[in-house]
Amino acid sequence: SYELTQPPSVSVSPGQTARITCSGDALPKQYAYWYQQKPGQAPVLVIYKDSERPSGIPERFSGSSSGTTVTLTISGVQAEDEADYYCQSADSSGIVVFGGGTKLTVL
């Protein structure tokens, strides 16, 4: 079955840039999406279609794609950005898949 691979954890200091990667064989052909989840809360969409930002999401959140890897970049990380981040995509038959999640720690 199709899988998306994320690093379990990423740590950055406030004001630095955090980069969270997500790898999957179908990513060159399928869009990726990113969700932020804080403890006890439902996920929130922060990036759609690889690099688009929904309204209301701060400009410091951006997404990019290169080959089989997509990257969520958070520039000028703030304490409030500490959360779990999940990538999501789908295979060609419409089966949805989530990555294993990355815990972002703001030091």
Next chain:
Amino acid sequence: QVTLRESGPALVKPTQTLTLTCTFSGFSLSTSGMCVSWIRQPPGKALEWLALIDWDDDKYYSTSLKTRLTISKDTSKNQVVLTMTNMDPVDTATYYCARKETYYDAFDIWGQGTMVTVSS
């Protein structure tokens, strides 16, 4: 304003069938491109996609769970129902429903989730 709300039993016994209802407002599941999905999250673990139903009544299921899942919709009641058979303690999780539509092509609005514990 778009909202979704999950409802169902908080506790089920092993081997029982779980029935969850997602009641939504602010959109219609008869609108072209509109979908509702179920996603779960065991305590301390990652999100796991379960099933999706679209405006045209097409249904998609997790490969690993498809033999146990059934998703259906009642457009007149603005509800989507998920049944999962043969529940096991490993199915203990928070179950979310979420909307997917054509603009974002992503799960843009989520319910708050409902916690289901499987225990005898």
